[in-house]
Amino acid sequence: xFNPDIIKPENLVYKRTxxxxxxxxxxxPGCGHGTxxxxxxxxxxxxxxxxxxxxxxxxxxxxxxxxxxxxxSLGAAHGRAPxxxxxxxxxxxxxxxxxxxxxxDLAAIGTGxxxxxxxxxxxxxxIFVNNGIYxxxxxxxxxxxxxxxxxxxxxxxxxxxxNGYPLQITELxxxxxxxxxxxxxxxxxxxxxxxxxxxxxxxxxxxxxxxGTSFVEILSNCNSGWKxxxxxxxxxxxxxxxxxxxxxxxxxxxVKVR
Amino acid sequence: xxxxxxxxxxxxxxxxxxxxxxxxxxxxYPITPQSEVMEHLMLEKPWEKTGMVxxxxxxxxxxxxxxxxxxGTGKKVMTSSSSPGISLMQEGLTYLxxxxxxxxxxxxxxxxxxxxxxxxxxxxYFQATKGGGHGDYQMYVLAPASxxxxxxxxxxxxxxxxxxxxxxxxxxxxxxxxVMEKLYVGDYVPRWTDEQIAEKAPWAAFGKPAYRDHNIxxxxxxxxxxxxxHNHHLQAKYRQMEREDVRFEALDTEDAxxxxxxxxxxxxxxxxxxxxxxxxxxxxxxxxxxxxxxxxTKQIAELASKVKGILSVEMxxxxxxxxxxxxxxxxxxxxxxxxxxxxxxxxxEVLEALENQIIxx
Numbered sequence: 001x002f003n004p005d006i007i008k009p010e011n012l013v014y015k016r017t018x019x020x021x022x023x024x025x026x027x028x029p030g031c032g033h034g035t036x037x038x039x040x041x042x043x044x045x046x047x048x049x050x051x052x053x054x055x056x057x058x059x060x061x062x063x064x065x066x067x068x069x070x071x072x073s074l075g076a077a078h079g080r081a082p083x084x085x086x087x088x089x090x091x092x093x094x095x096x097x098x099x100x101x102x103x104x105d106l107a108a109i110g111t112g113x114x115x116x117x118x119x120x121x122x123x124x125x126x127i128f129v130n131n132g133i134y135x136x137x138x139x140x141x142x143x144x145x146x147x148x149x150x151x152x153x154x155x156x157x158x159x160x161x162x163n164g165y166p167l168q169i170t171e172l173x174x175x176x177x178x179x180x181x182x183x184x185x186x187x188x189x190x191x192x193x194x195x196x197x198x199x200x201x202x203x204x205x206x207x208x209x210x211x212g213t214s215f216v217e218i219l220s221n222c223n224s225g226w227k228x229x230x231x232x233x234x235x236x237x238x239x240x241x242x243x244x245x246x247x248x249x250x251x252x253x254x255v256k257v258r
Numbered sequence: 259x260x261x262x263x264x265x266x267x268x269x270x271x272x273x274x275x276x277x278x279x280x281x282x283x284x285x286x287y288p289i290t291p292q293s294e295v296m297e298h299l300m301l302e303k304p305w306e307k308t309g310m311v312x313x314x315x316x317x318x319x320x321x322x323x324x325x326x327x328x329x330g331t332g333k334k335v336m337t338s339s340s341s342p343g344i345s346l347m348q349e350g351l352t353y354l355x356x357x358x359x360x361x362x363x364x365x366x367x368x369x370x371x372x373x374x375x376x377x378x379x380x381x382x383y384f385q386a387t388k389g390g391g392h393g394d395y396q397m398y399v400l401a402p403a404s405x406x407x408x409x410x411x412x413x414x415x416x417x418x419x420x421x422x423x424x425x426x427x428x429x430x431x432x433x434x435x436x437v438m439e440k441l442y443v444g445d446y447v448p449r450w451t452d453e454q455i456a457e458k459a460p461w462a463a464f465g466k467p468a469y470r471d472h473n474i475x476x477x478x479x480x481x482x483x484x485x486x487x488h489n490h491h492l493q494a495k496y497r498q499m500e501r502e503d504v505r506f507e508a509l510d511t512e513d514a515x516x517x518x519x520x521x522x523x524x525x526x527x528x529x530x531x532x533x534x535x536x537x538x539x540x541x542x543x544x545x546x547x548x549x550x551x552x553x554x555t556k557q558i559a560e561l562a563s564k565v566k567g568i569l570s571v572e573m574x575x576x577x578x579x580x581x582x583x584x585x586x587x588x589x590x591x592x593x594x595x596x597x598x599x600x601x602x603x604x605x606x607e608v609l610e611a612l613e614n615q616i617i618x619x
Contacts, residue, residue, distance in 0.1 A: 021472070050466060051465050051468065053465065053466075057476075064478075066474045069472070070466070070472050072463035072464060072472050072473045072474075073472065073475070074330045074357075074463055074474075074475040074476070075357075075474070075475065075476030075477065075478055077326075077350065077353050080320070080323035080326075080350075083315065083319075083321075083327070084324065084326055084327030084330070085327065086313070087285060087311075087313070087323075087324035087326075087327035088327040088328065090283070090313060091282055091283050091327075091331060091333050091335075092331060112317060112320070113316070113319075113320055113323070116316035116320065
């Protein structure tokens with residue numbers, strides 16, 4: 001029987017953050033984007049910075065991220081989010097401008113903007129969701145696609161002769177003096193989600209203290225693009241993606257730790 | 259307003275006007291013949307005077323997207339470049355137009371196509387007035403003919419940009435950018451406060467206050483019916499510009515037999531040609547479009563029914579002449595004369611062209 005007395009503030013153990021809107025997300029069931037959105041929104045709520053947060057949404061699966069984050073937002077042209085965020089943060093130095101980008105957006109078409117924003121040490125937070133594929137356009141090869149991995153444009157598997165090597169852009173960015181915090185996280189288990197949220201919090205705290213660029217890569221499955229069930233996709237991610245893209249902190253407080 | 263007399267290059271006048279007009283941010287990338295804009299800004303250190311941000315970007319693509327970011331938060335932001343750099347900005351410009359963001363882009367035109375030449379040209383007329391980027395959009399385009407106008411039009415640009423929520427382009431050329439002339443500069447106009455931005459740009463994404471929903475700046479609309487409605491809305495703005503904000507200068511057009519139509523540097527050369535022609539007894543008028551979009555179509559149409567012929571003078575292979583012909587509607591003969599590739603025509607050449615193509619032709 002439903003006991004109405006249970007609805008009391010002291011019994012509340014979880015509530016949906018008001019930094020997410022009520023809009024129904026368009027993401028595929030089992031995809032990590034929804035989880036990543038939630039933990040970013042929770043961090044913004046917990047830090048009390050909703051009125052100072054400005055989200056730069058990318059082109060790709062998360063193109064409509066601005067419909068879900070209940071913060072002022074701008075939709076960027078493909079790959080240009082770090083340039084947009086650079087200007088906004090310089091014009092509003094006490095705000096919290098963050099970009100939310102996929103691997104095609106950040107590590108292919110937006111490589112230039114990404115490297116130069118990080119190298120200038122722009123006081124922005126970059127959330128980089130890496131699923132090794134172009135999800136929105138239908139599963140084509142991304143710069144992060146693993147060797148041998150089959151995609152719509154590598155139907156026989158990615159090979160070096162035809163496609164070159166997977167790009168570890170996060171390690172590359174950690175070498176730039178402008179980056180203050182560079183980390184790689186994932187969201188396939190509750191423990192991983194908690195760690196990822198902690199990393200996002202760290203990134204926004206760094207920004208609050210004007211430390212320079214904080215870069216959080218988050219590995220996420222693309223079960224639709226990988227043609228797997230969500231459970232299989234997460235297992236495949238742990239066994240394959242994490243071998244190439246090893247989770248953990250890469251640079252902390254401006255010092256490389258790996 | 260207190261006026262101060264200065265001697266400056268056109269490019270420096272743009273920079274000086276930015277600082278004095280309450281501009282919040284300049285984002286640019288060096289390219290000849292307009293690099294003095296950013297150089298002057300960096301020398302003046304406006305961040306100490308007015309709080310204006312100046313940033314040298316890694317490319318014109320980054321510059322225009324920085325403008326998109328700043329404009330999206332309701333700030334008065336601008337960039338400047340020259341032809342090849344402006345080509346790189348076309349992606350950003352169509353997003354700015356689609357998302358309806360006010361901003362200023364200065365093009366100090368050089369000869370093309372490709373890397374072309376660094377000498378003055380007016381060969382970017384099509385790009386500026388017909389939408390260089392994809393999709394149905396227009397920019398409001400101002401064509402200065404002097405260093406003073408380079409300065410003044412920056413102030414005018416902010417008014418238009420925020421009136422219509424539109425990108426405004428100042429379409430100059432290497433001659434106006436590089437020439438030094440006297441100009442009068444006025445007092446510093448303060449930058450807008452956060453409260454003024456919230457009032458004047460309530461649509462802007464400057465951080466969501468508790469009293470309103472979150473603002474979204476985007477040019478994306480996946481529902482075609484809504485996208486078409488958005489296109490109708492944009493077109494209505496462009497028609498309003500045509501009704502309310504056409505600018506031009508008419509010299510001796512009242513009783514003219516022949517009409518020269520020219521803008522920017524070409525207008526100054528045409529003015530001299532007009533004087534030379536008068537010494538030979540010709541009655542010549544000059545219509546100088548100050549806005550290239552919206553174009554003074556009505557004024558040219560009226561003159562076309564009075565004069566015997568029109569010569570459109572441009573430093574291009576013939577771009578504005580298309581709009582002049584459309585305006586004239588075959589009511590009189592319309593011809594084009596142009597030098598290009600960085601060559602500036604002489605007044606004598608222009609008069610000779612008028613005689614050969616219109617008066618005797």
